[in-house]
Structure formats: C-alpha cells, structure tokens
Amino acid sequence: MTATFETPVETSVSLTIDGEAVEVPAGTSIHKACESAGIDTPTLCWAENLTPVNVCRVCVVEVEGQRALVPSCARPAEEGMVVETDSDRVKHSRKMVLEFLGSGVNLDQAPELEKWIEHYGSDTGRYDQYDLPALKMGEAPKIQDNLYIRDYDRCVLCYKCVEACGDDAQHTYAIAISGRGFDARISTEFDVTLPDSACVYCGNCIGVCPTGAIQFKTEYDLREADDWRPDDQDVTRTVCSYCGVGCNLELHTQDDKIVKVTSPADHSVTSGMLCIKGRFGWQYVQPLDPPTRKQ
Amino acid sequence: MADLYISEETADDIERAAVDASLGGRFVVVRESERLIRAGTSKRHGHRHLLLPALHALQNAKGWISPGGLNHVCETLQVPPAEAYGVATFYDLFRTDEPSQVGDVTHVCVDAACQIAGSAARIADLKAQGVNVHESPCLGQCERANDVTGEVAEFVQGVGGPDRVEADEQPYALFHQQGDESLRLLKRIGQVDPTSLASYREHGGYDALAAAIAMGAEAVCTAVADSGLSGRGGAAFPTGIKWRAVAAERGRPKHVVANCDESEPGTFKDRVVMENDPFAVIESLTVAGFATGAENGWIYIRGEYPLATARLQNAINQALEAGLLGDDAAGSGHRFNIEIRRGAGAYICGEETALFASLEGFRGEPRSKPPFPTTHGLFQEPTAINNPETLLNALEIVQIGADGYRSRGTERSPGTKLLCLSGRVAKPGVYEVEFGTTLGEVIELAGGITGSGELNSILMGGAAGSFVDASYLDMPITLEDARERGTTLGSGVVLAFTDEIDMVDILVRISQFFRDESCGQCVPCRVGCVRQNETMVVLQEKGSLTPDRRQLVDDIAQVMVDASICGFGHTATNAINSAIELGLVPGVPS
Ligand SMILES: Cc1cc2nc3c(=O)[nH]c(=O)nc-3n(C[C@H](O)[C@H](O)[C@H](O)COP(=O)(O)O)c2cc1C
Ligand code: SF4
Ligand code: SF4
Ligand code: SF4
Ligand code: FES
Ligand code: FES
Numbered sequence: 001m002t003a004t005f006e007t008p009v010e011t012s013v014s015l016t017i018d019g020e021a022v023e024v025p026a027g028t029s030i031h032k033a034c035e036s037a038g039i040d041t042p043t044l045c046w047a048e049n050l051t052p053v054n055v056c057r058v059c060v061v062e063v064e065g066q067r068a069l070v071p072s073c074a075r076p077a078e079e080g081m082v083v084e085t086d087s088d089r090v091k092h093s094r095k096m097v098l099e100f101l102g103s104g105v106n107l108d109q110a111p112e113l114e115k116w117i118e119h120y121g122s123d124t125g126r127y128d129q130y131d132l133p134a135l136k137m138g139e140a141p142k143i144q145d146n147l148y149i150r151d152y153d154r155c156v157l158c159y160k161c162v163e164a165c166g167d168d169a170q171h172t173y174a175i176a177i178s179g180r181g182f183d184a185r186i187s188t189e190f191d192v193t194l195p196d197s198a199c200v201y202c203g204n205c206i207g208v209c210p211t212g213a214i215q216f217k218t219e220y221d222l223r224e225a226d227d228w229r230p231d232d233q234d235v236t237r238t239v240c241s242y243c244g245v246g247c248n249l250e251l252h253t254q255d256d257k258i259v260k261v262t263s264p265a266d267h268s269v270t271s272g273m274l275c276i277k278g279r280f281g282w283q284y285v286q287p288l289d290p291p292t293r294k295q
Numbered sequence: 296m297a298d299l300y301i302s303e304e305t306a307d308d309i310e311r312a313a314v315d316a317s318l319g320g321r322f323v324v325v326r327e328s329e330r331l332i333r334a335g336t337s338k339r340h341g342h343r344h345l346l347l348p349a350l351h352a353l354q355n356a357k358g359w360i361s362p363g364g365l366n367h368v369c370e371t372l373q374v375p376p377a378e379a380y381g382v383a384t385f386y387d388l389f390r391t392d393e394p395s396q397v398g399d400v401t402h403v404c405v406d407a408a409c410q411i412a413g414s415a416a417r418i419a420d421l422k423a424q425g426v427n428v429h430e431s432p433c434l435g436q437c438e439r440a441n442d443v444t445g446e447v448a449e450f451v452q453g454v455g456g457p458d459r460v461e462a463d464e465q466p467y468a469l470f471h472q473q474g475d476e477s478l479r480l481l482k483r484i485g486q487v488d489p490t491s492l493a494s495y496r497e498h499g500g501y502d503a504l505a506a507a508i509a510m511g512a513e514a515v516c517t518a519v520a521d522s523g524l525s526g527r528g529g530a531a532f533p534t535g536i537k538w539r540a541v542a543a544e545r546g547r548p549k550h551v552v553a554n555c556d557e558s559e560p561g562t563f564k565d566r567v568v569m570e571n572d573p574f575a576v577i578e579s580l581t582v583a584g585f586a587t588g589a590e591n592g593w594i595y596i597r598g599e600y601p602l603a604t605a606r607l608q609n610a611i612n613q614a615l616e617a618g619l620l621g622d623d624a625a626g627s628g629h630r631f632n633i634e635i636r637r638g639a640g641a642y643i644c645g646e647e648t649a650l651f652a653s654l655e656g657f658r659g660e661p662r663s664k665p666p667f668p669t670t671h672g673l674f675q676e677p678t679a680i681n682n683p684e685t686l687l688n689a690l691e692i693v694q695i696g697a698d699g700y701r702s703r704g705t706e707r708s709p710g711t712k713l714l715c716l717s718g719r720v721a722k723p724g725v726y727e728v729e730f731g732t733t734l735g736e737v738i739e740l741a742g743g744i745t746g747s748g749e750l751n752s753i754l755m756g757g758a759a760g761s762f763v764d765a766s767y768l769d770m771p772i773t774l775e776d777a778r779e780r781g782t783t784l785g786s787g788v789v790l791a792f793t794d795e796i797d798m799v800d801i802l803v804r805i806s807q808f809f810r811d812e813s814c815g816q817c818v819p820c821r822v823g824c825v826r827q828n829e830t831m832v833v834l835q836e837k838g839s840l841t842p843d844r845r846q847l848v849d850d851i852a853q854v855m856v857d858a859s860i861c862g863f864g865h866t867a868t869n870a871i872n873s874a875i876e877l878g879l880v881p882g883v884p885s
C-alpha cells in the first residue's frame with residue numbers, strides 16, 4: 001500500500017464503555033480499554049505473554065451492533081464502539097461459563113475463578129441432580145517424574161500450556177490438544193509419559209497454568225500432606241546463575257526451602273519463560289531426589 | 296522450530312508404503328539420532344497440508360494409526376508427533392488404538408431419517424452377523440432411509456481396500472424430477488453420463504465457462520451480484536459481495552474452495568449433484584476461480600462420499616486433459632487447478648474456518664472472525680468458499696444473465712432452491728423448487744406424508760435448524776418468509792415426522808449429535824452441548840422436565856447463542872428449543 005499524507009495514521013481510538021468515554025491507543029484490546037477505565041474483567045485463557053486464543057469466553061462483552069457477544073481479550077477497541085460490560089446478557093454468559101467450568105472441573109486451586117464464580121452467582125452444583133450426575137473431567141493425576149505433575153481433573157482447556165510449549169515460547173511442541181468436544185485433553189502423542197516425550201522440562205507450561213492442573217511436584221507433595229501454606233511463603237527475586245542471559249527468577253520458599261520457581265510475566269528478558277536450569281536446577285542450594293532423566 | 300523428538304516405534308513396510316505412496320516420496324528426512332529428527336522452519340508452511348491425506352493412508356492400510364506409522368508421517372512432513380496425534384484424534388474416521396477386530400468397518404447412520412427407519416434394528420442385525428459396526432452421524436444418504444424396507448444409510452470403511460457404499464452399486468433411482476423442463480440446477484441429473492466429459496458437453500457443459508470468459512471476470516462478478524444469489528451452505532451470505540472482495544485482493548495467492556463437507560443431518564443434495572453431475576461442480580468452481588482471479592481451486596469433501604470423490608477426481612482428470620484446467624484453463628489465459636481433499640468424519644469441518652484449519656493439517660477448530668476468509672482464508676490468503684449448490688447457480692447466471700435468473704423466485708429470494716426431503720414422505724429425494732413454492736406443495740411434490748400417523752412436525756434446515764408444525768405448510772419457501780416465521784431453510788432440509796414417532800428419542804439423538812460433534816474449543820459449546828444432552832436424557836427417563844430443568848435448558852441455550860465462537864454453538868440449541876416451544880415434548884412446563 002502507498003502511504004499518503006492526507007490520512008494521518010490513527011494513533012488513538014475513542015469508545016464508550018458502560019456509558020463512559022474512554023480513549024486508548026489504536027490496537028488496544030477491549031479488555032485493556034476496560035482496565036484503563038477501571039473496570040475489572042475476568043479472564044482465563046488470556047495472558048500478557050501469550051497470543052490470545054479467545055476460547056474460554058469468560059471475558060465477553062456486549063458491543064452495540066454485534067449479534068453475538070465478543071471476547072474482550074482478543075478484539076481490538078474500535079473508534080466509536082459502544083461496549084457494555086455489565087448488561088444482563090454479559091452477566092448471564094459469564095455466570096454460565098464459570099458455572100459450566102465449575103460443574104466439570106476441580107477449581108479449588110483457582111482462587112481467582114472462585115472469586116468470579118461468587119461474583120456472578122454461578123450455581124455449579126445444579127447439574128448434579130436426579131440420577132444423572134453431570135459429566136466431569138474425571139482424570140487421575142499423572143505423576144511421571146519428580147519435577148512436576150499434571151492433574152487434568154483441574155484442566156479448563158485454556159490452551160495456555162500448549163501455546164507456551166509451542167509457538168509462543170518453547171517451540172518444543174511436546175503437548176497438544178487431543179480428542180474432540182468434551183473428550184478433548186492436553187496430551188503427548190499417544191499419551192506417552194513426559195520423560196518419553198519431547199518435553200525438555202522447561203516448566204513453562206507450569207508457569208502459565210491458571211488452575212494448578214500442572215504444578216511443581218514439590219507443591220503437589222506439600223498440598224497432599226496438607227502443608228501448602230502460601231501465607232507463610234517468601235518470594236525472593238534473583239537472577240539465574242547458570243548462564244549470561246540474565247533471566248530473573250522468583251524463588252518461592254516455605255520454611256526456608258525452595259518450593260517452586262517462577263519468573264515475572266512482564267520481565268523483559270524472560271516474559272515469564274525459563275529453561276530447565278532456572279526452573280528446576282536449584283539442587284545446588286538444596287538437594288532434591290535425583291530427577292528422572294530422559295534416556 | 297526445534298528438532299523433532301520421536302518415540303521408539305517405527306512404521307512397518309505396509310504403513311511406510313501406504314504413506315509414501317500418498318505423499319509421492321519427495322521428502323528428505325535428516326536424522327540426528329534414532330529419535331531426533333532435524334526440522335526446519337518450513338514446518339507450518341511447508342508440507343503440513345499433506346497431513347490429512349497421510350493419516351488417511353495409514354488408517355486405510357492397517358485400520359488404525361499406530362505410533363510407528365504416525366512417527367513415519369511426522370518425520371516425513373516435519374510435524375511434531377503430539378500435534379499430529381491431536382489431529383488424528385480429532386476425526387471420527389481415524390482411530391489411534393489397535394482394533395480388536397481387523398477388517399472393514401460398517402458405519403450405520405443413527406440420525407433422524409435413519410433413526411425412524413430403524414437403524415437400531417439394522418445395527419443389532421449386523422452385529423449379530425459379526426459385522427464390525429460403527430454408529431455414525433448422518434451419512435448424507437437420508438433419502439435411502441426407508442421404514443418399510445428397513446433400509447438405512449451405510450458406509451463401509453475399507454482396510455487394505457477402498458471405502459464404499461453398497462447402495463452405489465445400483466444405478467441411482469431416487470431422483471424424481473427427471474425430464475422436468477423447468478429445472479435449472481438438476482437438469483442433467485439422470486440425463487448425462489457422469490463419467491464422461493463428452494456427454495457433459497453434449498448437455499451444454501462448459502458453455503457457461505465459455506460465456507464467463509467472453510464476459511470477463513468483472514462482468515461475471517457483477518452478474519452474480521445483480522442476480523441476488525446468496526449462499527446455499529446455510530448462512531445465505533450474498534455471493535457477489537464475497538467474489539468481489541476476493542477479486543479486489545491483489546499480490547497474494549488466492550483460493551476458491553467448494554465446501555463439499557455436507558454433514559448437516561438431513562442434507563444430501565450436494566452428494567446427489569456431485570455423483571450425478573460432477574463436471575458441473577468442476578466447471579462452476581473454474582468460473583469462480585476465473586471471476587475472483589484465484590489460481591487455486593480446492594474441493595473439501597466429506598470422507599464418507601467415496602463415489603462422489605471418485606467422480607469428481609475423474610472429472611478433474613478429464614478436464615485437465617482437455618485443457619479446461621491447467622496453465623491456460625479453457626483458453627482464458629488464466630491458470631487454474633483443482634485439488635480434492637477428503638475430510639475424515641467431523642461435522643464442524645463444514646464451518647468455513649474449521650475447513651481451512653483441517654485442510655491445512657491442523658485440528659478442525661474454527662478460527663475467530665474477523666478477519667474474514669475473503670482476506671484471511673485458506674493459508675491466511677484471500678479465499679472465496681462456497682457450497683456446490685451456490686456454485687451451480689453461477690453457471691445459470693452467466694448464461695441467462697442476472698435478469699433472466701431473477702425471472703424465477705421472489706425479489707429477495709431469486710432463483711430456485713434444492714431441498715432434501717426425507718423422513719415420512721412417500722418419495723424422499725432431492726427436489727429443485729422455485730423460491731416461493733409453499734412447504735405444503737413441496738411435501739406434495741415428494742408424494743405427501745406416508746406411514747400410519749399424521750404429520751406432527753417438520754425439521755427445517757437440519758439439526759442446526761428448527762422444528763415447525765403443520766401450520767407452516769402454507770409458508771412460502773423463501774429466505775424472508777422463513778426468517779419472519781422464526782425458522783430457517785439452512786441447508787435445505789425438510790424432514791417430516793408423524794405422530795407415532797417418539798419425539799423425545801429424536802431430541803435425545805439430536806443433542807447427542809451436537810455433543811459428539813462439538814470441536815470442544817470454547818467453553819459454552821464444549822460443556823453446553825454435554826449439559827443439553829444430559830437434560831434430554833433426564834427428560835427421557837423421567838418423562839417430563841421440572842421447572843428448574845426447564846430453566847436450565849433456557850440458560851444453556853442463551854450462553855451458547857451469545858458466547859460461542861462459531862455457528863455450531865450458535866445453532867446447537869435451536870432444534871431442542873423449537874421442539875419444546877411447539878409442545879412436541881410431553882409434560883414440559885412452558
Ligand atoms: C457447524 C457448521 C457446519 C457447516 N457445514 C457446512 C457444509 O457442510 N457445507 C457448506 O456448504 N457450508 C457449511 N457451513 C457454512 C459455511 O461455514 C459457509 O458459510 C459456506 O460454506 C459458505 O458458502 P455459501 O456462501 O455458498 O453458502 C457450515 C457452517 C457451520 C457453522
Ligand atoms: S515442561 Fe516445557 S517442554 Fe515440557 S511440556 Fe511443559 S512447556 Fe513443554
Ligand atoms: S493444563 Fe492448565 S494451562 Fe494447560 S489447558 Fe489445562 S488449565 Fe490450561
Ligand atoms: S462453538 Fe462449538 S464448534 Fe464452534 S468453536 Fe466453539 S466449541 Fe468449537
Ligand atoms: S479470556 Fe477472553 S476468551 Fe478467554
Ligand atoms: S443418512 Fe441417516 S439421517 Fe442422513
């Protein structure tokens with residue numbers, strides 16, 4: 001396309017959100033525009049450091065002139081848009097999406113979602129009436145090594161781990177969605193164990209999982225022992241000492257022991273992503289059972 | 296992209312030969328070690344679109360896709376095994392566990408038309424004979440369902456041999472409008488030899504392409520726009536607007552796609568056309584390519600249509616040989632080629648963006664719109680995708696002009712419409728009727744209602760459509776009347792039920808269909824379809840819905856309509872809700 005001087009590049013757009021005029025830079029998502037207007041929007045499949053997949057639909061808003069509700073996380077704000085974030089339709093959809101998830105997935109390690117479930121009055125129990133209990137994910141935890149576990153009974157199929165393992169960060173493609181419909185699951189090929197798959201144990205899937213479906217084995221063991229105490233934990237920010245890249249680490253410690261390692265999603269070097277050394281290589285500080293190695 | 300790490304399993308000679316034959320053996324595999332394959336960035340853009348054909352080859356060779364077979368495909372095409380497994384497990388025609396019974400699998404339809412003709416009995420019968428049976432959603436042969444003879448639709452998936460439909464071995468005898476001079480779209484059915492280009496030409500074939508070339512691409516787009524033609528795949532989008540948008544795109548490869556996935560329960564019109572007049576599909580797609588300036592034509596056809604696939608492939612081969620396709624297609628100075636891709640058992644792959652994903656070798660998950668296919672379609676390139684019936688109309692338009700075309704039908708629904716009549720009508724089959732014909736007249740055309748009972752409802756537009764009752768018999772078949780009266784023509788389904796049929800059984804099955812076919816990507820539809828089905832099963836067990844369950848049905852429908860990603864979720868509750876509103880379900884509080 002040829003650039004012309006007559007039409008200046010649009011650098012900001014004005015829209016109306018819940019009756020208030022809002023101005024944001026062009027390209028800003030409706031979700032971000034809401035945020036700038038002080039409106040809190042639930043999100044689940046969206047993350048700062050991942051490409052939006054807009055599959056969970058918990059962030060939907062009503063846009064005047066559009067027949068269906070639109071996912072605010074992925075739709076850019078447009079000039080003149082009139083957005084409702086608290087209409088009856090929006091409230092109903094958010095309530096039902098949360099209710100659907102709560103009716104089939106174990107969310108008890110997803111406090112953020114539990115908060116929204118309460119906010120929208122989702123009745124997650126109303127499906128288990130009569131003689132026909134509502135279908136659940138119904139998965140047992142997969143414990144295949146001593147670095148991390150996968151408990152797909154908690155999986156909301158937000159695609160985040162798949163994105164982190166694939167195009168958005170790791171480019172390892174060890175996991176993908178398999179199956180269809182309600183049978184869809186996160187899986188390696190033929191459900192082979194992680195040590196036998198392409199997994200390189202970067203732990204980036206753990207870092208993005210919003211529900212605890214993928215978690216450090218250390219965290220899992222403490223939770224199983226009923227000894228996981230976030231309130232008693234310290235977070236120490238440091239720089240990974242293995243190589244010169246400069247990845248920032250957050251060491252989560254409980255009783256002076258490292259229980260998990262994260263990296264800030266907004267950190268300029270990592271965008272929240274690490275490699276096996278930063279994520280799991282703390283044995284020189286504190287010994288761990290020897291990891292299961294790939295043959 | 297990283298290198299590929301594959302498991303220890305290797306393909307056997309049969310699998311290797313089948314895959315290599317399907318891919319043509321132009322691939323170099325660089326092996327770093329036994330389990331590590333060197334892969335380049337070509338992964339997503341290179342050969343990925345060959346994944347579906349390769350998986351078909353594996354499935355056909357052994358009756359399942361084994362870990363070793365999948366590894367061979369993955370290293371050849373440089374696809375990560377987890378992703379390829381994700382694709383393989385998406386489709387109903389592929390299995391990834393070793394079957395206990397080796398050999399052909401007979402798919403028997405259990406959807407409405409066959410359900411009321413007795414598919415349960417047929418399945419029991421086949422199983423008793425030791426046949427390997429698979430219960431299938433609508434196989435697109437609904438006109439064959441016959442409650443008197445007990446015949447239902449079947450499709451045999453071959454292992455080591457071709458797929459087949461046994462009924463195809465007889466000449467097609469279920470077309471009832473032969474010799475009707477007023478036919479536009481079906482005029483050659485039963486008259487032309489579907490395997491012969493010469494015969495097609497004798498019946499006026501390729502006159503339309505010649506006319507289109509003489510008019511020029513822009514004039515074709517204008518005529519199609521002026522004709523008022525709208526899409527026949529279900530959404531009724533104006534075809535002229537779509538073609539012009541693609542024609543206006545410059546500088547990138549462009550595509551035209553014939554959406555021959557036809558999987559809407561009750562729909563079989565495209566199959567009848569493809570089997571009996573395949574050259575018309577090829578010619579009309581060529582016209583679309585010429586009009587839009589697209590060089591690449593694709594036919595995505597459902598995997599359960601072996602005869603239509605063979606006939607279309609034969610038509611392409613003959614057209615290519617005659618210079619009607621190729622570098623200078625029909626002397627137009629325009630390059631145009633057509634490739635056929637077979638689906639593998641997934642209704643959702645008829646949704647246009649899911650179809651692109653499937654054809655590209657990914658899971659058939661719809662993509663969000665905008666951006667629209669006219670700018671970001673197949674391979675993210677400009678694409679015009681149409682239903683074959685839509686395309687066939689274009690042949691008429693270029694020959695008789697927009698005004699001539701509008702001489703039939705109504706102002707807002709010009710032309711004719713193909714309808715798929717099945718269920719309790721005397722002569723089920725495809726009928727071409729002028730827009731404006733009433734629903735009652737259409738049913739009379741098909742011989743009227745049969746069976747012992749009285750007409751109690753008609754399913755319009757398929758499982759994604761809605762039920763209407765006898766008060767709709769005076770409704771003119773037009774887009775505007777259907778909309779005004781709260782129903783839809785959808786893909787042209789007119790499926791009649793009589794009052795001796797247990798409608799709750801039908802609703803349970805419809806809800807099961809959506810439960811099975813949801814791609815599972817978005818929460819409202821993935822979970823909503825299951826919950827809807829569960830409420831129908833409870834209804835069947837209890838005989839009535841309590842008020843709170845009724846509320847649940849409404850709540851589920853509302854979120855699916857409002858918040859689902861694609862048309863599947865938007866329509867998956869229509870049939871159930873319309874049936875409840877019509878009072879077809881006993882004991883439901885309103
Ligand atoms: C769930 C679903 C299934 C669909 N299946 C088909 C199909 O089998 N054939 C078809 O032509 N269109 C189908 N469509 C409609 C297509 O998305 C698209 O609108 C159509 O192919 C465009 O062609 P047309 O404008 O000629 O109708 C389906 C849509 C949805 C939402
Ligand atoms: S640890 Fe890393 S490589 Fe392994 S599955 Fe998670 S994201 Fe993929
Ligand atoms: S495992 Fe976690 S990150 Fe992955 S899809 Fe499930 S909930 Fe999302
Ligand atoms: S509406 Fe259903 S079929 Fe469509 S994207 Fe969502 S889950 Fe898939
Ligand atoms: S957060 Fe927007 S769709 Fe999931
Ligand atoms: S083939 Fe059985 S309903 Fe269509």
